[in-house]
Structure formats: C-alpha cells, structure tokens
Amino acid sequence: MSTNPSTSTEPVGSEAPRLVIVGAGPAGMATAITLAERGLAVTVVDQNPHPGGQIYRYPAVTPKSPPTPDRGAALRQHLAEHSDRITVLTGHNVVDIHPGPRLGLCGPDGFRIVEADHLVMAPGAYEYVPPFPGWTLPGVMTPGAAQQLVKSQGVAPGRRVLLAGTGPFLLVVALALHEVGVQVVGIVDTLRRRDAFWQLPSLLSDGKLLKQGFDYVSGVRKAGIPLLTGHIVTRAEGHERLKQVVVAPCDGDWIPNHSRSRPIVVDTLCVGYGFVPRIDLAQLAGCELAPTNLPGGWIPVTDPWGQTSVPGVWAAGDGAGVAGAIVAELAGQLVGLGVASSCGVVSSSEAERSAEPVRERLRQLGRFRRGLDEMGSLRPGLSQLADESTVVCRCEEIRRAEVDAAVSAGSTTLRSLKVATRLGMGPCQGRMCQPACSRRLFDLGCNTPEEIGPPAFRPPLVPLTLGQLAGADEEPDDVEPAGAKPVAEPAP
Amino acid sequence: MTSRGVDVVIAGGGVVGHATAWELARRDIEVLIVDRHLPGRATSASAGGLWPVGEAVGLGCGVIYQATRTGSDSGDAVPASLPAVFRDFLVESNRRFPELAGELEDLTGVDIELDSGPGLLFLMQTARQQAVVDNIARGLPEGFVLEILSPEEVGELEPAVCREIVGGALLPGEDQVNPMMLAEAYKRAALVNGARFQNDRLVDEILRENDRVVGVRMGEETVACGHVVNAAGAWAGQLAATAGITLPVEPVRGQVVLTQALPPLIASCLSTSSCYLAQKRHGEILVGSTTEHVGFDTGVTEEGIRGLCRGAVGAVPALADVGVKRVWAGLRPGTPDEMPILGPVAGVDGYVNVAGGFRTGIVAAPLMARVTAQAIVGETPDVAIAPYRAERFEE
Numbered sequence: 001m002s003t004n005p006s007t008s009t010e011p012v013g014s015e016a017p018r019l020v021i022v023g024a025g026p027a028g029m030a031t032a033i034t035l036a037e038r039g040l041a042v043t044v045v046d047q048n049p050h051p052g053g054q055i056y057r058y059p060a061v062t063p064k065s066p067p068t069p070d071r072g073a074a075l076r077q078h079l080a081e082h083s084d085r086i087t088v089l090t091g092h093n094v095v096d097i098h099p100g101p102r103l104g105l106c107g108p109d110g111f112r113i114v115e116a117d118h119l120v121m122a123p124g125a126y127e128y129v130p131p132f133p134g135w136t137l138p139g140v141m142t143p144g145a146a147q148q149l150v151k152s153q154g155v156a157p158g159r160r161v162l163l164a165g166t167g168p169f170l171l172v173v174a175l176a177l178h179e180v181g182v183q184v185v186g187i188v189d190t191l192r193r194r195d196a197f198w199q200l201p202s203l204l205s206d207g208k209l210l211k212q213g214f215d216y217v218s219g220v221r222k223a224g225i226p227l228l229t230g231h232i233v234t235r236a237e238g239h240e241r242l243k244q245v246v247v248a249p250c251d252g253d254w255i256p257n258h259s260r261s262r263p264i265v266v267d268t269l270c271v272g273y274g275f276v277p278r279i280d281l282a283q284l285a286g287c288e289l290a291p292t293n294l295p296g297g298w299i300p301v302t303d304p305w306g307q308t309s310v311p312g313v314w315a316a317g318d319g320a321g322v323a324g325a326i327v328a329e330l331a332g333q334l335v336g337l338g339v340a341s342s343c344g345v346v347s348s349s350e351a352e353r354s355a356e357p358v359r360e361r362l363r364q365l366g367r368f369r370r371g372l373d374e375m376g377s378l379r380p381g382l383s384q385l386a387d388e389s390t391v392v393c394r395c396e397e398i399r400r401a402e403v404d405a406a407v408s409a410g411s412t413t414l415r416s417l418k419v420a421t422r423l424g425m426g427p428c429q430g431r432m433c434q435p436a437c438s439r440r441l442f443d444l445g446c447n448t449p450e451e452i453g454p455p456a457f458r459p460p461l462v463p464l465t466l467g468q469l470a471g472a473d474e475e476p477d478d479v480e481p482a483g484a485k486p487v488a489e490p491a492p
Numbered sequence: 493m494t495s496r497g498v499d500v501v502i503a504g505g506g507v508v509g510h511a512t513a514w515e516l517a518r519r520d521i522e523v524l525i526v527d528r529h530l531p532g533r534a535t536s537a538s539a540g541g542l543w544p545v546g547e548a549v550g551l552g553c554g555v556i557y558q559a560t561r562t563g564s565d566s567g568d569a570v571p572a573s574l575p576a577v578f579r580d581f582l583v584e585s586n587r588r589f590p591e592l593a594g595e596l597e598d599l600t601g602v603d604i605e606l607d608s609g610p611g612l613l614f615l616m617q618t619a620r621q622q623a624v625v626d627n628i629a630r631g632l633p634e635g636f637v638l639e640i641l642s643p644e645e646v647g648e649l650e651p652a653v654c655r656e657i658v659g660g661a662l663l664p665g666e667d668q669v670n671p672m673m674l675a676e677a678y679k680r681a682a683l684v685n686g687a688r689f690q691n692d693r694l695v696d697e698i699l700r701e702n703d704r705v706v707g708v709r710m711g712e713e714t715v716a717c718g719h720v721v722n723a724a725g726a727w728a729g730q731l732a733a734t735a736g737i738t739l740p741v742e743p744v745r746g747q748v749v750l751t752q753a754l755p756p757l758i759a760s761c762l763s764t765s766s767c768y769l770a771q772k773r774h775g776e777i778l779v780g781s782t783t784e785h786v787g788f789d790t791g792v793t794e795e796g797i798r799g800l801c802r803g804a805v806g807a808v809p810a811l812a813d814v815g816v817k818r819v820w821a822g823l824r825p826g827t828p829d830e831m832p833i834l835g836p837v838a839g840v841d842g843y844v845n846v847a848g849g850f851r852t853g854i855v856a857a858p859l860m861a862r863v864t865a866q867a868i869v870g871e872t873p874d875v876a877i878a879p880y881r882a883e884r885f886e887e
Contacts, residue, residue, distance in 0.1 A: 096819075099791065113794065409600075409680060413691070415529055419672045420602075422774070427752070427817065451692055453529075458818040459792065466751065466779075467812030469819075470801035 016041060017343045018115060020103060022094055022281060023122035025053020026325045027317025027332035029075040031120050034336025036082035038345050043087045043114070044079075045105060051076055051088055053124055054144055055325045057151045071325070096459035097284040101313055104459070111468050118312050118339050121282055121300075122332065125275035125318035128295035128378075129165075130436035131392045131400070132385035133235040135271070139242030143173040143270040156182045158268025162245055164188040164233040165272040166376045171216040173270060178223045185266055187220065188247055190254045190273075190382075191375055192230035202371025209326075209368050232256050234385060236269055245269050254381030274376050275322040276435050280457035285313045291449035294322060295378060296435045298454035305338025305355075306331060314339060323369050330358050330365070383440040393433040395426020403437065412446035414438055414453050427463070430455040497716030498524045498688075500868065501708050502723055503695035503731055506535040507671060508853060509723030510678035511861030512846050517685035519869050524717070525682065525689045526710060532790030534725055534853055537748050537822020539770045539778045540605075540671040541761055542855045544586040545636060546612040546663050548579030549628045552763055553746075553781055553851050573628070577879050578831050582852055584875060585859035589669065592858055599684055602677035605670035605773040610649055612666035613641075613760040615807055616658040621765070625661045637664055652757050652808045668761055668770050671854050678861075695720070698735035698843065705735065705842030719842045719868055726788070726823035728833075728847035737837055740885050741848050743788055744826035746781035747796040749804070752815040758808060766803030776817060779804040783824075783851075792819050826850050832860055834880035835867050844868060845882055 019035060021028045024046035035042045044051070050058035056072020079086055092107035101119045105112055127142040129135065139158065143165070146157040160183050163170045167189075174184045196203075203210050220227055232250040236242055248261035276296030279289060287300040288309035299321045306314045316335040317328035334355055341351040386392060388401040398421050406420035414434055417423050423437060424430025430437075434455040441452050460469075500516055502509050505527025513525045539553075546552040550572045573579075593606040616622045622640075629638040641660035646653055649662070683689060693710040698720050700706065707716040722739070724731040732739035753775030762769040771777045782796040797819050805812045827833060827848035837843050846864040849856060863873040 096792070098794070104794070410683060410689070413529075416676075416691075419676050425774075429818075458820050460816055460819065463752075463815045465813050465815055466749070466801045466805050469749075469797055469816060470805050470812070 017117040019043065019118050019120070019339065019343075020045065020114060020116040021120040021122060022046075022103070023053065023124055023317065023319070024048070024051035024079075024088060024090075025055060025122060025124045025317060025328065026071070026075065027124075027319075027328040027335075028053070028120070028122035029079055030329040030332030031122060031316055031336040031339070032086050033075070033078045033082060034333050035340055036085040038336075038340040039085070040340060040343060040345060041085045041087070043089060045089045045092045045094065045103075047091065047093050049090050051079055051090070054148075057148065071329075075329070093462040094281060095461055095464060097281060099286070101285055101310075106460075106462055106464060106468075111464065116312075118314065118342065119285065120306075120314045120316060120335055120339065121285070121319055122315075122317040122328075123278040123281050123319040125277050125296075125322045126431065127272040128274050128276045128435055129271055129432070130273065130382050130385065130439065131390050131433070132233065133387055133390050134237055134242070136391050136394055137236050137238050137242045138240070139238065139267055140236050140269045140271065142272045143169055144272065146268070146270045147173045147176055150176055150180050150182075156180060157270070158266070159183060160185050160266045161268040161270060162186055162188065162233075162264055162266045163270045164245070164247075165274075166190045167272075167274050167372075168213055168216060169272065170270075171220050174225055175216070175219050175223065178225060184223070184225045185264060186226040186228055188228045188231045188233055190230070190232050190250055190379070192252065195252065196375055199371035199375050202367050202374070205367035205371075206364055209365075232381065232385075233269065233271060234258065234261060237263070242267060242269060250381060252379070254379035255384070256381065273378060273382060275318060276431075277322055278319045279454065280429070280431075280461055281319070282308060282313075282315060283454070283457045284459060284461070286310050287313060287315070289454050291454075292321065293377065293449075294373065295439075297438055297449055304334075305341075306335035307338060307342075312342075323365075327362065327365055327369065330362050333358050334362075378439060380443045383436065383443045392437065393421075393423040393426065393430075395428050395432070396422045396424075398423050398433075407441065407444065407446060412441060413451060414441075414455060424455060429457055497707070497718075498522045499717065500524070500719045500721060501526060501695065501715060501717045502721045503527075503698075503708065504723035504725055504728070505675075505679065505689070505691070506533050506723065506725050506853075507675040507678060507857045508725070508846050508849055508860055509721070510675050510682055511857045512721055512723055512864050513682035513687045514678050514685060515861045515865035516868065517682045517687040519865060521865075521869065523682065523687040524715065525679070525687060526693050526695050526708070527690070528692050528694045530694075530727070532726070532743075532745075532788065532821060532823040534746070534822045534824045534849065535671050535675050537746055537781070537820060538671040538854050539748070539761075539768060539780050540669045540674070540772070540854055541612070541666070541768065541770060542586050542589060542668055543612045543663070543666040543761065543763075544582030544852075544855050545579060545632070545638070546614070546666050546763065547852050547855070548574045548582055549632075550574070551614040551625070551628075551661060551663070552612065553768055553783070573631075574830055575879075576633075581859060581875055582855055585856050586666075588858045589667075593669075596677040596681055600677050600680035602673055602680060604674045604677050606667065607669070607773055608665075608667045609759040609761065611662050611664040611760055612763060613646070613650065614661040614663075614763045615646070615653065616661060617764065619658060622658045629661070638662070639664070650758055650760055650762070652810055653762065654807055654809055662760070666761065668772070669854065670773060674854065674857070678857075695724070695731060696734070698731065700735055700840065703839055703841055705840060717842075719844055721844045721846055721864065721868075723846045725847070725849070726825045728825055728845070732845075732847075735840055735843055737840060737843065737882070739833060739845065739847065739882060740828050741833065742785065742826045743823035744850070745784040745786050745789065745821050745823055747784075747792050747800065747819065747821040748781050749779040749797060749800050749816055750818045751777040751779070751811065752817045754814060757810065762807055764803055764807050767800050767807070769804055769807060777804075777811070777814075782821075785826075788823065790821050790823060792821050796821075824850050825853070828885065832856060832880055833882050834860060834864060835877040835882075837882050
C-alpha cells in the first residue's frame, strides 16, 4: 500500500504508522489514549454502539450505581478529547485476520479490509458457564447478559432473579438489578467464607480494592439480598421455562451435598463462574498460545510489553488473561508505550521510565488478583454437575452421554471430540462448550491441557453471507489504511 | 530412549494412514500409528466426494485445477483426463464403499455418512465445454454412464441451480461421504483390531541401517520396527527425505467454504469450472476448492474465498443470502502425474509408500490402504501396484 494517511501527527519516519486497536473496553481505550498522547493516530474498532466494553457499558445503569466511581465515563472523556487522533469505528466486527496484519471488518456499511502496521487486540472476555441440568431453559442466562439487558435495553431480565456462581461480578450485577426494581432473591456463591479467609493476606495487599469488595457486600446487605456462601446451583427446573432452581451446600471441591438440597422458586437464574479470555483474534493472527489453569485455559504468549509471538501484533486486557478492568487499563497503557516505542515516537528508555510506575501498580494488584483467582479457581465438582442427558453443546444439541461415549472410545482432545461428536461445530465455534469440555477432560485425567488443546477458531468470526464474501473487496482500492478516514464519534 | 519395537509404524493419521492401519491390524500385524495434528491436513478440508470417473475425466475438482494451471478463463476451462488404469483403480475403490460403510459401523459404531444422490453433476457453461464433455462421453468404455442433460433437465433435477448454462453432465453413482468420519471410523477400527495410536508425536526421522529400515525417531524417542509406512500426506516428501528417498509430493493448497446448515437444497454433487458444491448430511454445503502451490501455507486468502463464493453463487443463486459458517484450507498431497505413490522403494527394505492421494485421496483410500497392507504381508494385491511405484518418476 502506498497510500499515505493524512493525520495530524508527526511521527519519526516518512509515513505515519497505521495503528488498529480491536476492542474499546478499558484496555483498548487506555492503549488508544496512551498512543494519542504520544502524537500517534489510531483507529479503534468495537462491536458495540459506544466505547466502554462490557464493564463500562454505556449508558451506565443509574447515576447512583454504587460503589464504583464511573471510570468508564472518564476514559470515554479522554477518548473524546483526543478525537483528532482517535477514530472509533463502532458497530464493527472483526471477521478475519490475514498476515500483514490485514483485518477483515464487517460494519454497518458492509465488509472491508483494513491494513495495519501494529494491531492491538483487546477483545476482553466472556462468561464461563459449564453445563448443568436445565441450563438451556429459557430464563437461565449469564449475569453479563442480564446486566446488558438492563443497561442497554432498559429491560428487566425477570421478576424474581437468583444470581449464582462465583466472584465479585455477581454482587455488581445483583446491585444493578436491585436498583432497577428487580427482586433479587439471593446470591449463591460456591465460595465458603473460610476459603476467603485464607486469601486475606493477598487481599490485604490492596486496601482500596478490598474496601471496594466490602462495599459491594455491604451494598448487597443493605439491599436486603441474601448471600448464600458455600452453596452451588445443581439444577434448573421447569417445563419450557425456568420455574425453580435447586441449590445445595458444597464442600471445598464444590461437590454438592445433594441430601441437603432445596428448591428456590425464581423465573430467572443468572449464572457465571468467572470469565474466559477471547482468544479467537490471537489465534487467527497466528499468535502462539499457552495454557493456564484459569477458565478457558489458553491465552496468547506475550513479552513484557504485551507483544505476541507475531511481530506487530499485541494483546492487552482480559483477552490476554482475565484480571479485571483496572489491570486491563494498566496493561493497555503498557502496550501503548510498547507500540509507541516500536514506532519510534518514544525512546526505549523513556518507555521504560513511563512504564515503571504502571508496572509497580500491576505488581501490587497482582497479589490481590492472585488471591481472587485462588478463591475463584474452578474445582472438580463443577464439571460433574451435568448428567447423562444434559446438553453440553447447545449449537449442535450434543448430550453429555454422547461426549462420554466418544471419550471412552479414545477422543480425548477437543479436535477428536469435534470429529466424533460435532461438539463445537455450530455457529459459536465452541466458545460456549469447549472451555467446560476441556476442563472436564482434564478433570477426568484424560490428557494434559496441552494435549487437549485450545478451541480452533476459524473465520468468519461473525456471520457473513456468501454474497457478501463474493462481492467483498472487488477493487483493490477498497483496501484502506487505518486512520485514513477519521469518522466523527459523537461525544458520549 | 528406545521403546519396544513393533512390526509396522505408520507415519501419518489422515484417512489413508488410519485405513492402512486397519488393513494391517486386521491381518494381525502389530501397528503403531504416529501422528500429531498439524494444521492443513487434506482429510480435514476435503469435500468427501466419491467421484471416481468424475475426477478421472477431470469433471470434479480437476477442472478447477486445470483452469488454474492453464490460466484460462475459468468459465471456459476444459478438463484433462487421468490414465484409464487409474480411473479403473478409483472405480474399484469406490465400489467398495457401501460394504465398507456397514463393516466400519458394525465394528466402531461410526457412521461415515455415505450419502447417495443423483450423482456428480458438471454444469457446462460454454459450447466449448460441451464439445469436450461430448468427447469424454464418447471416449468412455462400455459400462460407464455419462448422461448429457439439457438446461431444462438440469432444472428438473436441481431446481436451485442457475438456468444460464449450456447443459449438465451427470455421472450417476458418484456420491459422497464425510471424510472426517471416514478417518475416525478407520482409526477406531484399527484400534479395535489392536493397533496403537500415538497422538502427540510426529515421526521426525526414518532410521536406516544400510539398505533397510530399522526404526523411527520421534523427538528423543526411537522405536524399532520392521516396516515404516509413509502416510504423511502433504508432508510425505519431507519424511521420505529423512530416509534418503526422493518423493515428488508437494502440498497443493485447497481453500474451502462451509455454509450454515440448510434444508435440502442440492441433491447432486455439483461441479463447475470454478468450484464444486456438496451438501453434507447435517445440511451444510461445502464449497471447494482452490488449487494453489504455495508451500505449507495453510491460510485462506481474500481472492481464494471470493472466487469460491462467486462460483457458488453463480451455480446456485440462492446461496447469495446464505451464511458462511467457516472458511479454511487444507494441503493436498500433490504428485506430478496426479496419481498416488504406493508400495516399496527399491534399495530401502521395509519402507513403504501410501502417499500422494492428491485430489482423490478419499475415494482411493480403501484400495490404497488395502494394496499397501497386502504388499507388506505378501498377499497378492487386489490391484497391481506397479503403475503407482515411486520408481515411475525416475525415468
């Protein structure tokens, strides 16, 4: 490409580098702001109508939404202040990534190709929900989906809602639902109080965050929402629609004591056991992945600046390992410094200097995070909830018994299970079923995570028609350098 | 570290490797299959077309290959035929599928999804193509059927097909399977018969002592064996080289497009000079396939996918509004004469090829595997393997 993008920057070298960030959550926004502050023009691509990501989704539910100060609004404000350098393409999805990197994008105006010198992937994470009896009933959803209904569409997910799973996000969503008048009948957390106690030394490493946690808990108490710790939802019941949820106390391995189970009548269950990093972009970009013991398992391998094994391709935020919004924002700053340094607009010593306080803060947060991760780390009981007839792959309607039969016949990797059962062959490409499935293969002692393998994502990442692909990019001129055409983003 | 030896090591776990493993294991030969998944294996990107005559006379994906090779306008590409001996090989291999499907299902419970429709239907877009197809029809020996259909007859058979064609050429009995299930069924059948499967290793080197194979090396580990079967697909040439054998196998990339699952739309396997289409058991339509010499690059390209989608929408206009579920690519094991490479190699005892399946690897797999096993145990082969020996390239 010889097109020289006209921008207001004066970077070193004859041509402005073409910088593309995918994802406008905390990591993507922080990267964009860091780069813009260093005089670089960037294009941010996001599927939502507004920047913010899942955590800082716009508009916020209510102004009094406690106890987080609206960090999202502050980041959006910074983005807007740099609108001369930051172009935000909202409503755009990445379809494919070709070497270069060249991104296939699908937006309101159709399909197009965008070339980049540096690509920063900040796609975030999605919720982890392993299969359990009744989980496919209408009325069962993730806490994130419920939050999105309330925030984006002003729709209450139900009348009587139970939240279940693990982690502080349950408390956040419970409060958000309570505020719009939804009756939250309780929060069921697998974590036992004594498990939390052992993590206190880590959690005390960050008083501010710990206080925030306590504020959530006291907010929940004040709202009169019962918090049931050391319990697990073992099944959802109803005919064509959720009628009740069965809850049982569980031990430290999250194995339920069925003899003490009891029903709770609700019309909505919001269930989530933490988050799975989105690795589809990294995989299409050809980045090396490594297994972890967190939900989803696989994350891109990066250097200390967030650069992946593919030069010019960077990863930041929860997509590079789930650690929450605050860490994501700091990681975005680091990647921004790394990219700026690669582009030659800051010297490496200056990048190091600017990075040092960020890294120091990340180190502090790291201790706190490890405590949280340890508390929320998945236990074997979770992958034993599904019974023989439970659907484990919703797209292809594959039941646990079919998967078990294939496993006994020797299909002990995600790839061979897919061949044998069609698990993961549907539109979601295994996003929903494969993290839980690989966890179960691991718990069954079939294979190591390396052997079980990551899900294999293939383009297109979002639905496109043959007609769109047949007509796509007819003229080579359609290829546009990122940042060439600034699009006015209405101030949020 | 050296492990206990085995009779035969099979290097490669695609459809051909697993099929050969089964044919050996059921003859009480001790077999170790060695395979680690590498992206791009041809089995994973095959349409599963069983088009023996279609491929032999060049009306399957061969015509696309021809169009690419000659650089001619794909709308007017003219097919080239493979030797009659190989056509008969493919026909014989294809004939075995119905019985094989039953046998494998009884043994393993795996359904290879052998589906019969009207046949392989080549859509003729120009008068020149029609002339060539007429010529092919005249050249086929007694017993072969190639029906020439008018555009109206094509419309009756396949209402979804575009009417702006000169006509159709139908090869009845040319059907399809699910190539992944075929490979899986063969693998399980081999395991049932006592074969072992090492799924996380590659054969890095074939070990020789003078003029005989003595084992294989997989990373740090070596395994002694009496025979090594090279079933390494597009990688067969690289593997052969470790034993000092020159094998002219080259990766030929094929990009494919898979639609979302649809209600029955096309009953035949359709072929044009820019793509072929087969609706699979679960409703998805597989559109293939580019033929590109790009080394071991398994990526998809904008041009490649665009060409296939245009071809598909040109043949079946209703596909324009159909969603694409996935696009990906596989590497066919290409050979200079488009025929497989089978059997032993002079001067290297214990080394056996079952390689070079190119664009007919699925339909040829049953017979390729069978004659390979027969050669190893010393049975009279069902079909002579002389035309397929690697030595043919030395002349």
